[in-house]
Amino acid sequence: MTASRAWQRLLPRIEAIRHRLAALESDPSRRNSFVPYGVERDSPYVTVDGERYLMMSGYSYLGLSGDQRVVDGAKAALEQYGTGAHGVRALAGSLPVHEELEAEVARFNGRAAGAVFGSGYAANVGTIAALCGPGDTIVVDKYDHASIVDGCKLSGATINRFRHNDPEHLDLRLRSAPADGLRLVIVDSVYSMDGDIAPLPELRKVCDDHDALLMVDEAHALGVIGATGRGIEEHFGGGDLVDIKLGTLSKAVPSMGGWVAGPAQLIQHLRYHARPFLFSAALAPPQAGAALAALRVLAQEPWRVQFVQQQAARLRGLLNDAGMRTLASETAVIPLVAGSDQAAYDYATACRRHGVIGLPVVSPAVPNTLARLRIAVTARHSAEDIDRAGQAFLAAARECRLLPGG
Structure with a gap:
């Protein structure tokens, strides 16, 4: 009886989610969440229910998820170390590939040392909680990621x-x-919903004026901004403007995990005080091997970064010229604002009819009047793919009356 009453208290929350999904995904053509896409290793196309679509909402910014060098990096680590580590990093879980990856993270970011977590989410949660406590003050941007x-x-x-x-x-x-x-x-650094960039020099000055440390999440910046993809400091001309840098290994770097880079004494502190690092199993060797290989490819091939920047600017210009709302986007992330949650799903469904997938982001992730398709340009997209996507987005926008005069 007690268990039954407890479930009765939970059921309204479960029912609220069910009703919301039923309203937004009222038939199979409107399904956008948890769709199992069949990927093509060497192209940006995916298959759903036997139909082929151009994916325009994936986060493999550098187009490296199917790159043979990255696959070989994962295979080599798999063959040498097996499928998993033997515990947490502080005990039996540390492997040479972890240390290689952390050294590469530090080198790529121009820092003395690095630490690798199981995810970018864990890196944010673990780092913040290891550095701050009662009596301290944290000031965050209104649009900071949920993990922050x-x-x-x-x-x-x-x-x-x-x-x-x-x-x-x-x-x-x-x-x-x-x-x-x-x-x-x-x-x-780059806001994942709007695609705009933090005003780093001005923020740095304010922090210096008030003796504050500045921590920056480079999740959507590494491989995306800066002449060689090294993120926000490079974007603003170089220099050590950030005290604590962190990010993911699951976007431009097509693996899993999160990273933190900074002074050696900071990294040592996190190794012993960041709870997700200390109490979670070490990153699986194939993931570490893939991430290591991808960072090395990025260092050797900055043309990927430049291509993404050029094609994103071209797509954004095409859409803006036609009257689409892309907010303050200036990166590979391009929001296509539809308005209400229902309008965003209508727009996504129309885009799919034109052969292109643009996935909706709705409230509470964004304000309930700014639901949008979140588009991401990658190095896997050809110039022809970008043209096709732009034409599909505009055709669907006309159908949904999202353009001026529509």
Whole structure:
């Protein structure tokens, strides 16, 4: 009886999700969540129910997920070390491939040392909670990733938010922070929903004025911005403008895991105090091997970064010229704003009829009036693919009356 009453308390929450999905995905043609796509290793095309589509919402920015060198890196680690590590890193789980990967992460980011976590989410949560606690103040951008917000909550520190990409508001927030305790400011380099870039030089100045550390999540910046894909510091002309850099190994780098790069003493502290690092199994060797190989390819082939930047700018210009709303995007991430959640699903369904997949992002991930398709340009897309996608997005937008005069 007790168990039954407990379930009765949970059921309304379960039912709320079910009703929401039923409204948005009312028939199979509108399904967008948890779709098992059949991928083509050497192209950006996927298959669903026997139909072939151009995928325009995947995150393999550099087009390396099927690259033979990356596959060979995973195979070599698999053959040498097997399918998994033998425990957590502090005990029996550390392997030479982990140390190689961490050294490559540090070198690529121009830092003294690096640490690799099981995911980018774990890297954010673990790093923030290891650095901050009660009595400290963390100030985050309003649009920061959920993993940053969760890490702040776990830390027990006081949390304040500042308006998106607004250094003046950050200054006000830091002025009101207690004089004692650590002050940590956290931003994304590239915001995954809007595709815009944090104003790093201005943020750095504000942090210096208030003795605050600056932590930047490069999840959507590594391999995407900067002349050679080294992220936000390179984008703004170089120099050590960031105190703590971290990111993922699952986007431009087509593997799994997260990374942190910084001074050696910081990394040593995280090894012993970041709970996801200390209490989670080590990254599987094939994943580490694939990530290591991909970082080396990126270092050797910066043309991939430049191609993505050029094609993203071309697609964005084509869409903007026709009147599509792409907000403040200036990177490979291009939001196509539809309006309501229902409108975003309508738009995604129309795009699929034109042979292109653009996946909807709806509330609460974005404001309920700014639901959109989140588009990502990759080095796997040819110029012809970009043209085809642009034509499909505009044709579908006309059908859904998303263009001026529509």
